[in-house]
Amino acid sequence: xxxxxxxxxxxxKYSFNETGTSTNVLNDVSIELFPGEITSIVxxxxxxxxxxxxxxGLLDRPDSGEISLNEKDVLKCDDKKRTILRNHKLGFVxxxxxxxxxxxxxxxxxxxxxxxGKSKTAAYEKARDVLGxxxxxxxxxxxxxxxxxxxxxxxxxxxxxxxxxxxxLADEPTGNLDTENSKKVHSVLSKLAIxxxxxxxxxxxxxxLAQSCDRxxxxxDGRIIE
Amino acid sequence: xxMSLIGIVLGIAFFVITQAxxxxxxAFFIRTILGTNGAIKISDRFQDMDGTVSKVSKDGNFQFFFxxxxxxxxxxxxxxxxEIRNALASYQDITGISEVLEGTAELAGSSRSxxxxxxxxxYHDHSQVSELNNQLIAGAIVDFAKDPMxxxxxxxxxxxxxxxxxxxxxxxxxxxxxxxxxxxVFETGVSQIDKKRIYIHLSTAREFKGERFAGSFFxxxxxxxxKAPELAAQxxxxxxxxxxxxxxxxxxxxxxxxxxxxxxxxxxxxILLLSGLGIFNVFAIMVIEKTRDIAILRSxxxxxxxxxxxxxxxxxxxxxxxxxxxxxxxxxGTYFISEIPLRIRGIFxxxxxxxxxxxxxxxxAISLASVFVVIATWVPARRAGKIQPAKIIRETL
Numbered sequence: 001x002x003x004x005x006x007x008x009x010x011x012x013k014y015s016f017n018e019t020g021t022s023t024n025v026l027n028d029v030s031i032e033l034f035p036g037e038i039t040s041i042v043x044x045x046x047x048x049x050x051x052x053x054x055x056x057g058l059l060d061r062p063d064s065g066e067i068s069l070n071e072k073d074v075l076k077c078d079d080k081k082r083t084i085l086r087n088h089k090l091g092f093v094x095x096x097x098x099x100x101x102x103x104x105x106x107x108x109x110x111x112x113x114x115x116x117g118k119s120k121t122a123a124y125e126k127a128r129d130v131l132g133x134x135x136x137x138x139x140x141x142x143x144x145x146x147x148x149x150x151x152x153x154x155x156x157x158x159x160x161x162x163x164x165x166x167x168x169l170a171d172e173p174t175g176n177l178d179t180e181n182s183k184k185v186h187s188v189l190s191k192l193a194i195x196x197x198x199x200x201x202x203x204x205x206x207x208x209l210a211q212s213c214d215r216x217x218x219x220x221d222g223r224i225i226e
Numbered sequence: 227x228x229m230s231l232i233g234i235v236l237g238i239a240f241f242v243i244t245q246a247x248x249x250x251x252x253a254f255f256i257r258t259i260l261g262t263n264g265a266i267k268i269s270d271r272f273q274d275m276d277g278t279v280s281k282v283s284k285d286g287n288f289q290f291f292f293x294x295x296x297x298x299x300x301x302x303x304x305x306x307x308x309e310i311r312n313a314l315a316s317y318q319d320i321t322g323i324s325e326v327l328e329g330t331a332e333l334a335g336s337s338r339s340x341x342x343x344x345x346x347x348x349y350h351d352h353s354q355v356s357e358l359n360n361q362l363i364a365g366a367i368v369d370f371a372k373d374p375m376x377x378x379x380x381x382x383x384x385x386x387x388x389x390x391x392x393x394x395x396x397x398x399x400x401x402x403x404x405x406x407x408x409x410x411v412f413e414t415g416v417s418q419i420d421k422k423r424i425y426i427h428l429s430t431a432r433e434f435k436g437e438r439f440a441g442s443f444f445x446x447x448x449x450x451x452x453k454a455p456e457l458a459a460q461x462x463x464x465x466x467x468x469x470x471x472x473x474x475x476x477x478x479x480x481x482x483x484x485x486x487x488x489x490x491x492x493x494x495x496x497i498l499l500l501s502g503l504g505i506f507n508v509f510a511i512m513v514i515e516k517t518r519d520i521a522i523l524r525s526x527x528x529x530x531x532x533x534x535x536x537x538x539x540x541x542x543x544x545x546x547x548x549x550x551x552x553x554x555x556x557x558x559g560t561y562f563i564s565e566i567p568l569r570i571r572g573i574f575x576x577x578x579x580x581x582x583x584x585x586x587x588x589x590x591a592i593s594l595a596s597v598f599v600v601i602a603t604w605v606p607a608r609r610a611g612k613i614q615p616a617k618i619i620r621e622t623l
Contacts, residue, residue: 060616087527
């Protein structure tokens with residue numbers, strides 16, 4: 001028996017307003033994400049994949065539609081509550097690692113947990129645990145510019161999962177990586193989905209990566225076509 | 227950021243120092259004035275005044291009157307000093323009353339004579355309305371107090387006529403001549419007084435002038451000299467004698483000091499303003515440089531306030547350190563300046579820089595610095611809080 005959906009989005013619409021012209025980016029998009037499942041979204045550039053990801057990640061608000069997380073309508077929440085949800089329930093991995101260059105690997109990974117109110121000791125302990133699982137414990141005290149591309153992206157994943165989120169949203173996580181590192185990153189995400197029962201949504205151009213996911217959603221012109 | 231902090235420190239320090247200096251000279255001048263000519267001078271009596279408008283309210287509780295001084299006629303001097311004294315004594319704010327008979331005479335020394343203005347006083351009364359005792363630079367006030375035929379002369383007069391304590395001098399004019407003994411030499415620092423004024427006993431002055439019962443004016447001291455204008459107006463209205471407060475008497479000099487204080491405050495405030503602009507500049511650039519980091523932090527669950535708080539805290543730290551160090555250096559600078567030797571004679575007498583220690587100088591400096599730093603910090607902090615993470619991340623990718 002399938003678990004109930006972790007996240008449900010219904011009839012999402014979104015448009016940009018630039019220089020007086022309105023551009024529709026998403027048209028009536030509905031999607032469900034389930035725990036422990038890796039879902040990929042593929043489509044040509046400009047079809048609205050990343051926009052959909054940001055809306056589901058509560059980084060932006062749709063013009064209309066509904067988004068429910070654990071059966072709670074999150075669009076009715078104010079900015080403060082949505083910020084808390086992002087901290088506790090969601091994790092982001094972007095094409096670029098976006099690590100804070102002034103902080104060490106350990107400090108970067110511990111950041112979300114420190115924001116969640118945990119003590120420095122507890123946050124660092126969990127950060128070391130997560131880094132250890134990703135094979136990066138020996139890099140804890142280094143700074144981001146001293147790591148390889150693959151290592152940087154794995155640190156970004158560690159940061160995304162430290163608060164044990166229910167959902168990881170990854171926007172082209174392997175976009176800047178070579179084949180070997182891309183496989184490593186995909187492997188990490190898959191392992192997390194299975195072992196931690198986390199739902200993972202990946203936006204990607206990489207068809208090989210997409211097809212290795214549990215579910216593939218195809219988009220074109222702001223709509224889901226398959 | 228260090229330069230901005232230095233700017234805040236210097237701005238506060240200089241503000242405190244310049245205000246201490248300018249208000250110091252002003253305060254010293256006021257002390258000198260009050261110590262020589264008193265808080266209020268009550269003199270000539272008004273006769274009928276044309277152009278008087280008087281209205282009384284219907285219930286009789288309020289009265290309005292307007293008198294034109296230009297049409298006023300005066301009777302010179304104080305005709306009934308005892309009555310006036312008793313009336314003045316009923317004012318609670320008045321702490322000292324001295325009757326003075328003033329006139330002109332000529333002092334004849336051994337080789338030359340010199341025109342002077344004499345003031346006949348009762349020493350006991352006059353010591354309560356002036357600093358005469360502290361102004362003595364030679365002789366003893368006790369000697370003057372017990373000898374009705376003694377005289378106190380201004381130091382410039384003493385220099386001109388080469389007078390020493392104990393010398394005899396002849397005063398000519400009035401009803402004849404008087405031979406008086408030099409009991410003391412005073413210096414007020416006000417050159418117009420030191421080169422013209424002498425003090426003799428009131429009884430001696432009356433005999434000299436042939437006015438046995440009259441006086442020229444009353445000089446009064448107040449509990450709070452700042453209340454002099456309103457009290458002078460009341461005295462003038464009730465007693466019908468011209469009453470002039472020290473503020474009115476010295477308006478020109480007081481306006482000069484006020485202008486000096488304000489202009490120095492404006493000048494030094496510009497240092498604080500520039501420092502505030504420096505802080506704004508640094509923070510504004512920091513917000514731009516950290517826009518991406520702020521967007522990522524927002525995606526991790528940091529709130530808008532968290533993004534703003536980084537800059538607000540930095541601004542507060544700069545303000546706190548600036549206030550602490552600025553106040554300290556302001557205090558130190560004020561002290562060192564007060565030790566600088568500076569000889570001034572003319573409108574007052576001093577041999578060193580005069581400063582005024584006032585906590586309000588520090589409060590004003592801190593308030594100004596706070597306004598500039600808060601504005602300089604708040605604007606970029608607010609901008610940091612308004613960063614839209616999705617838009618920034620999208621643009622970065």
